[in-house]
Amino acid sequence: MSIATTISPFANEPFVDFKLEENRQAMEAAIAKAKASLNAEYPLRIGAEKIFTEDKIKSVNPGNLDEVVGYVSKANRELAEKAMNVALETFETWKKVPAAERAGYLFKAAKLMRDRKHEFSATMILESGKNYAEADADTAEAIDFLEFYGREMLRLSNINETMPLTKVAGEDNKLRYIPLGVGIVIPPWNFPLAICVGMTAAAIVSGNTVLLKPASTTPVIAHKFVELMEEVGLPPGVINYIPGSGAEVGDYLTGHPKTRFVSFTGSKEVGLHISRLAAETAPGQIWIKRLVAEMGGKxxxxxxxxxxxxxxxxxxxxxxxxxxxxxxxxxxxxxxxxxxxxxxxxxxxxxxxxxxxxxxxxxxxxxxxxxxxxxxxxxxxxxxxxxxxxxxxxxxxxxxxxxxxxxxxxxxxxxxxxxxxxxxxxxxxxxxxxxxxxxxxxxxxxxxxxxxxxxxxxxxxxxxxxxxxxxxxxxxxxxxxxxxLVGAHPFGGFNMSGTDSKAGGHDYLLLFTQAKAVSVKE
CATH class of the missing domain: 3.40.309.10 (Aldehyde Dehydrogenase; Chain A, domain 2)
Structure with missing residues (x-):
């Protein structure tokens, strides 16, 4: 059944009109299907491995405390180190994958997510307490991020044709945007799909590999995104799913000498803590870690x-x-x-x-x-x-x-x-x-x-x-x-609201790349 919609003039993905009976019934059916998976167990994903741990995060429905959305395996420092090593190894091959191919994974994921839009929204309704419209907007934004960052990577890979450098006689000069390395992605619980997808997609389409540590209150919807990327054929090790304690796993990875960047969305207090940790130079570290932070607001x-x-x-x-x-x-x-x-x-x-x-x-x-x-x-x-x-x-x-x-x-x-x-x-x-x-x-x-x-x-x-x-x-x-809306309102703030990293804007992918100027004498 097709989804009847009210199309926003600004959004790439239309919003569903739940005043229409067919859409309301479709969402109710998706919620019933999601409830059939209550109490399920979810593994870590490190490379090609699915790892179930004894220690688990219990994800509870905040609107009905009798319902457990899922039990999610919890990483410790040993597993975090294992994930780092896998990500480092995978980076050596992933960074060589052509930009168009990397973007293709995002486009495939966007199509599948669009086809299963209500399924993703239903999980958020149960896990985060969003109503139909809020959950639908979250899923729509996730789809928009996948589409937008895929297109942006294609644009950057063609930058020398669209924005040529000043010509110098006898030289062929070009600018290349190359990936940074392994990044830590720490998304929030309040947009547990859209921001998780946006932060992760931006990093990987730019050629990086990531360690994804979702919010402990909404790890199930993040796992469903990781499953989707696996389904579209994303190579193992590009996204490593490692839920865990911020104090144990988050701090350890933020301070790790092989961490190249940290992409964080959350509170001012946690953001400043991450900023302090990332600013310290660990033994063996040969770069300044990059921090992309979207924090609080008043x-x-x-x-x-x-x-x-x-x-x-x-x-x-x-x-x-x-x-x-x-x-x-x-x-x-x-x-x-x-x-x-x-x-x-x-x-x-x-x-x-x-x-x-x-x-x-x-x-x-x-x-x-x-x-x-x-x-x-x-x-x-x-x-x-x-x-x-x-x-x-x-x-x-x-x-x-x-x-x-x-x-x-x-x-x-x-x-x-x-x-x-x-x-x-x-x-x-x-x-x-x-x-x-x-x-x-x-x-x-x-x-x-x-x-x-x-x-x-x-x-x-x-x-x-x-x-x-x-x-x-x-x-x-x-x-x-x-x-x-992605592409219409690049999002990020001033002062203690973060680094003003404009998510959904044309300069966002630059934060996950480094510019290399190359000159060849003819």
């Missing part, structure tokens, strides 16, 4: 008095509570000019209270947060918020056999308050008042982060100034601050 939306207030309120709620606010791009702050402040606050409160909470597999708008640690942390921040602002929606845990929290909104919050400054990574929104739009922008900029932002206004002069002065890597006007 993103916000600014609304002036000329804005479409209904559109602004809808964007604030969508940005704050999409996937329970568990996005680095989530709009967890909003600054409204005082003349329309009360009106916008009322609209936001009303929309938030309309969000229904429940099981992701039943496609509720609001689902669980990822795990017990996040659950406790977010509830602690809500208590802090009750001292720092005026509670206008939510404010407590929600019913259900999982990590459910009410979408929560605080108004009248000072710009220096903790819930305005610290990344909560959950369904908590803080709203502040500004005397005018310039003060609102200043309040928005008052953060150590700089990932995404939105500005709502109908005044062109104000929009132009906002585009210049709002300090973030991805700035949107009159739309929500989440939902970056």
């Amino acid at each position: 993103d916000g939306i600014v609304v002036d008095e000329t804005a479409d207030l209904d559109a602004a309120a809808q964007a604030i709620v969508a940005s704050a509570f999409g996937f329970q606010g568990q996005k680095c791009s989530a709009g967890s702050r909003a600054f409204i000019v005082e003349s329309v402040y009360d009106a916008v606050v009322e609209k936001v409160a009303t929309l938030t209270k309309q969000l229904e909470i429940g099981l992701p597999e039943l496609n509720y708008a609001a689902g669980p947060v990822i795990d017990q640690s996040s659950y406790r942390k977010i509830l602690d921040y809500i208590e802090i918020g009750k001292e720092e602002g005026r509670l206008i929606a939510g404010g407590s845990k929600a019913d259900g056999n999982g990590y459910y929290i009410q979408p929560t909104v605080f108004a009248d919050v000072d710009g220096k308050a903790r819930i305005m400054q610290e990344e909560i990574f959950g369904p908590v929104l803080a709203i502040g008042k500004a005397k005018d739009w310039r003060e609102a922008i200043a309040l928005y900029n008052d953060t150590e982060f700089g990932l995404t932002g939105s500005f709502f206004s109908k005044e062109e002069a104000r929009i132009e100034e906002a585009l210049e002065t709002m300090h973030c890597g991805n700035l949107y006007v009159n739309r929500k601050c989440t939902g970056a």
